Amino acid sequence: MMKCKDGCEFSDWELDDCFGADILCPHCMHKIIKHSDFGDRFVLTSGGFDPLHSGQITSFLKSAELARNLIVVVNDDQFLIDKKGKAFMPQKVRCQIVSMLERVHYVVPAKPSRLHDATVNEILEIIKPDFFAKGGDRNIDNIPEKKLCQDLGIKIVQGMGDDKHWSSSKFLEGWGEYYVYNVYGKRYEQVLE
Numbered sequence: 448m449m450k451c452k453d454g455c456e457f458s459d460w461e462l463d464d465c466f467g468a469d470i471l472c473p474h475c476m477h478k479i480i481k482h483s484d485f486g487d488r489f490v491l492t493s494g495g496f497d498p499l500h501s502g503q504i505t506s507f508l509k510s511a512e513l514a515r516n517l518i519v520v521v522n523d524d525q526f527l528i529d530k531k532g533k534a535f536m537p538q539k540v541r542c543q544i545v546s547m548l549e550r551v552h553y554v555v556p557a558k559p560s561r562l563h564d565a566t567v568n569e570i571l572e573i574i575k576p577d578f579f580a581k582g583g584d585r586n587i588d589n590i591p592e593k594k595l596c597q598d599l600g601i602k603i604v605q606g607m608g609d610d611k612h613w614s615s616s617k618f619l620e621g622w623g624e625y626y627v628y629n630v631y632g633k634r635y636e637q638v639l640e
Contacts, residue, residue, distance in 0.1 A: 467546030468519075470554045473573040476518065479553070480574060488514035491576040492607065493557070493567045495522045497535045499544055503582065506608030510580035511550040513604060518553045518576060519545050520567050529563055566591045575599055580607045 471479070480489055490513040496503055511517045521542045527534040536544075538556055546554045559569055571579065571592055579601050581590055586605050590596075596603050 467543070467548070468551045468554050470542050470546055470556065472558075473555055473570045476553055476555050477573050477575070480576070483516075487516060488578070489516045489518055489574070489576040490514040490578040490580050490604075491518040491520060491555075491567075491571070491574060492580040492582070493520035493522065493570075494582070495527050495530065496541050496545055497527050499541070502609050504548065504608075506580070506582040507548060507550055509607040510578075510604075513578045513580060514576075516552045517550055518555060518574065519551050520555045520557050520570055521545055522557045522567075523559065525559075525562065526557065526565055529565065568592055568595050571595055571599065571601060576601060578602050578604050580604045582606075582608050 480487075483489075490510050492506060492510045494503060496519075507517065507519065521538060523538050524534040542554050542556050545551055555570060555574070557567055557570060559566075568591075572595065579590075579592060579596050581603065587593060587603065590603060590605070593603060595601075
């Protein structure tokens, strides 16, 4: 497994125990693309993956059919806090899980310079993949990176994977209700006795 060189954004992550895809910062990923063989193509997809579910995996599988190299951007914890109030798993753990998937070649942890930036525009600008693939719940009208992709000549491919029958937020919502009622509720009652 390759990781960023000393001095890069994620060089302090201890990832030597991972045996999956390379986890790299956008700048190191750009260097790989820049020095790749002519004709090598790269597809980039992104998300929170908190927790990862089968709908997202089918999106990875379909995206991997577009190009020889699949890059998965894993959004930061702030993205999840803004979206659903809390991150279930820290970004580093989500990156490690995604890196273990067979069709994933590179994982890029998102670390936007602007707080509350819900896009991956900065990463797209640096990496400049051939394709930007989005899952079954996205269409050209709700992809905030659309204009930048058009400006950079990155082809947007929408509807990758199964329709959105799955939702990380829905999984966690159900678990939270169970946990509050069955675990926390009983523990709280025992403290009062």
